[in-house]
Amino acid sequence: MASSIQFIPAEYSRTDQPESVAREMLRCASEDIDRLVDAGLPFDRREGVRHFDVNDLYTLGMYSNSTRTQPELAFRMLFRFAGRPVDDLLRDKAWEFRVQLECPECDEVAPWHFEAPDVVRFGGRLEGGAAPEPSAGSAAYAATVTTTGARTPLVSTELRRLTHEYLDAGYRWQMIPVAMQADYELVHGLGATSCIAASLLLAERFRTAGYKAEAKRGWFCGVLGGALDLPHACVEVEDDDGRLKTVDIAKAQLAARLSSDTGDFQELCLGSIYNKVIPSTASGNASFGHHACGSPLPAQVRADIRSAR
Structure with missing residues (x-):
């Protein structure tokens, strides 16, 4: 092994x-x-x-x-959900979204920048979500985020070809540090893959084929009760029908790896949106947060996302 x-x-x-x-x-x-x-x-x-x-x-x-x-x-x-009917992933779903930002070795009051949830343009809603106030050491962000789903499969034969070409390439999904995932050429050169690295490479291939595409970061929700910051990324691409589509390449790959009855979910990942993902304003290789104090250490961002009752 x-x-x-x-x-x-x-x-x-x-x-x-x-x-x-x-x-x-x-x-x-x-x-x-x-x-x-x-x-x-x-x-x-x-x-x-x-x-x-x-x-x-x-x-x-x-x-x-x-x-x-x-x-x-x-x-x-x-991935228990991925083998079930996908209709449940298309309804509105509310999440209590809490983030703690920490700046190591910091004792200076300075502004924070947080790449907040970006759900409205995908039919979702955001309640609360005030930007963190300037502070020293730590800050918090809180909101109720409502996500939704929609079937919008890729219609471009070229986008589908490139997507399946990637899925069929045999890359091994591995747990990889976020900083290394941004070095997507290194990751794929090792025969490995991950959500950020996969999205960065696939977005590049889409752009080479003449499409507007960008890897975007976000959060995958409902993981082990919610108290787990699971880095996530997908590709946003403008399809031949002029609509913005989401290609969640890593989740399609993982679903195929972990279960044999996830075909409907895998297809949903190729262009559609579903309610277990909260997109953010961060690009695929960017940090979720930054503190303008001048500390040489990056800000730490820990999300706690739980189903709203």
Whole structure:
């Protein structure tokens, strides 16, 4: 298993998870970790304890075929909806959207810039959502976001050809740090893919074919109760009928990987919108937030998105 996975390169790797976390995530013993290390799993040893990159651990778990690792269980739960009738994804859906912004090593009051939810142009609604006030260290954003869905499949034969060409290329979906995902040529050169990297590359191919296209970031909702910031991206492209379409290439790929009965959902991902995604104003390789204090460290943005009752 480990020999077939491209681990996170050193320049993007953060080996900060101790071996106890690795054993828990992978539901394995120390001798199993030994075998993974012998097969190439990168680690650092600090105070006598091996530490690993959480992205490598997630990817190993997803492809372990053990059916019991934390990543396998999480992704199976995540995609339960994809095998159900898609009509439920087309109705209005309200979300309580909360974001905490943190600026490490900051003690200066300065303005915040937050790439807010951008749902109105897709038929959604936004209640609240005042921009964060200038502050030091941290800030918050809160809104009730209503998303909706609509069947608007791609009509361009060229856009569909390019999309299926990507899906058929055999790239392995992996958990990859956001900074590395922006380096989409590196990611695909390793034979891997992820939502941001895939969207950046596909948008480039659409533009090369003469279409107006841009990768855009957002949030995938309803994940493990909501308290999980799951980076997401898709491609917005102007189709031959003049309408703006959304190609959620990574979700189509993951649905095909994780379940055999997700054909309707996979087709929905090729041009349509659905209510489990909140688009933002951020481009595909941009950060969700910025603090103008001058700190050398990037602002951290943590979303908590829960179904509104």
